[in-house]
Amino acid sequence: MTAAAAVPIVFVHGTRFSAGQWSMQLAALRDEFPVVAVDLPGHGERRAQPWSLSAATEIIASAVDSLDRGPALVVGHSLGGYAALEFARRRPEHLRGLVLAGASASTRGPWTAPYRLVAGLVPRIPEDRLTRWNDRFLRRLYPREVVEATIRSGYAFHTLPTAWGEVLGRFDAGAMRHVKAPVLILNGEKDPAFRSGERDFARAHPHARVELIPRARHLANFDAPEAFTDVVRRFAHQLSAAN
Template sequence: MESTPIVLVHGTRFSAGQWSYQLDALRRHFPVTAVDLPGHGARFAEPWSLGAATEIVAAAVDSLDRGPALVVGHSLGGYVALEFARRFPERLRGLVLAGASATTRGPLTAPYRLVAGLVPRIPADRLTRWNDRFLRRLHPPEVVGATIRSGYAFHTLPAAWGEVLGRFDASAMRHVAAPVLILNGEKDPLFRAGEREFARAHPNARIELIPRARHLSNFDAPAVFTDAIRRFARELPAD
C-alpha cells in the first residue's frame, strides 16, 4: 500500500456516503477515509460550526496514523478543507478543491443566501424525494446508492452556508502550505468561476477539468475523478 493517506470531505447536504465509489477504488492503494461533517450523516444531531468541521477532518487525518494527509473537499467540503489548511497546516500533505474555487464573498453570493433561507421552509420529506429522483435519474446506483441511503442534511444548510458565505476568496490560498489540485467539472461554471484566481494565489497549484462533468463531478465521472486523485496523491512528496 502506498503511503499517502487520503481524507475525503463531502459537499452540501450529503455525507461520507458521497465517496463510496472513491473509497472502494482508492483503498486498494492508499489508506483512505471519509468524514461526516457536523449535522450530516452519522453526526446528524450535532450542531454545525466550521471550527468543529475542521477538527473532525484533523481527527480523521490522525486516525489514519500516516502523518499529514491529502485532503479532498467537494463544494462545502472544499471550503472546510481550506479552513483546515489554515488551522492545521502540519497535518496537510496536499489539497484537492473540487467544485470549490469560487469566491463566497460579494453580490454574486446573493442567490445562495436566498436558497439557504428558502430550504427550511420546504418540508424535508419533499426535499428528500426531489434529491432521490435527481440522483437516480442522472447516476447509476453503484455511484449514488450510499448517498441516498445516508439521507440528507437539509436542516444544516442554512448554518453551514451562512458561515461559509462572506468568508472565502482566492486569498485563502495563501494559507495553504501544501500543493493544490483544483479539480472542477468542465460544465460547472458557478463553482469554477474563480479557478484561475485561486490558482494564481498559490505557488504550487494547478487546474484540472473533468470533461462534460458538472458540479457533482465525482458522480458524473467517478472513474476520471478518482484517477485524478490517485495521480495527484502519487505526485506528493513523502512525509
C-alpha cells in the first residue's frame, strides 16, 4: 500500500477524557497513516467550549478536512462513539469507515438510569476530588506511558452532565441505518454494559462486524493498547485496499 492510498484516521475520545486518550495509538500508527485525535467540546483544549453533538460533529469534520486526504476512518470510544454516529448521519461524505469502541449499547430505556444518576451526582463533588480519584484510578490500573497524556490533559467533569444529557435517550441500533460506510464494532471482552447491544447494532448495518479485545474492559485501548491498535490498523488497511 502506498502512502497516498493510506486511509486517514480520526480518533474521538470518551467521557471526561481528551485527545490524550489516544497517545499510544497515534504513536503506533502515524508512520503508516495520516492520523489525528480531537478534543470534543468542553474537553481538553476546548474546555471552555459548550458541549453539543452538533459542535462535536463539526469538530470531527474539521479534523477530517485538516488531514486533506478525503473521507476518513473515524474511531470513537464511548461518548466519542456516539458522537461519531451522529457525525456519520450528518456528514456521510466525510466518512470512509467507522469504529465504534465501547459504544454499542442503546442509550434509551431503563438501563440508562444509573448513568443519569451519576450525571446528577458529579456536579455535587468538588472537581479537585474527582481529579485525584481519576488520577489514582488510572495510575493504579495502567502503565504510566499509557495514561500519562490523559492525566496531563485533565478531565471534563463539568461537561459530563450536559454531554450525557444529550446522548442518553438518543441512540439505539436504529442509528446504524444512517451509516453509509463499513463499521467495526470493537469492544472489550469484559465490558458487558456496552456490549449489551453489539449484536443488534451489527444486524442493523449491512457491512458491520463485531470484534472483541480479549480480557479488556471498557477502556480497551488502555487495557490492551497494542491489540486495540492492531485491530484498527487491520481495518484501516482493509478500507485502503477496498478503495
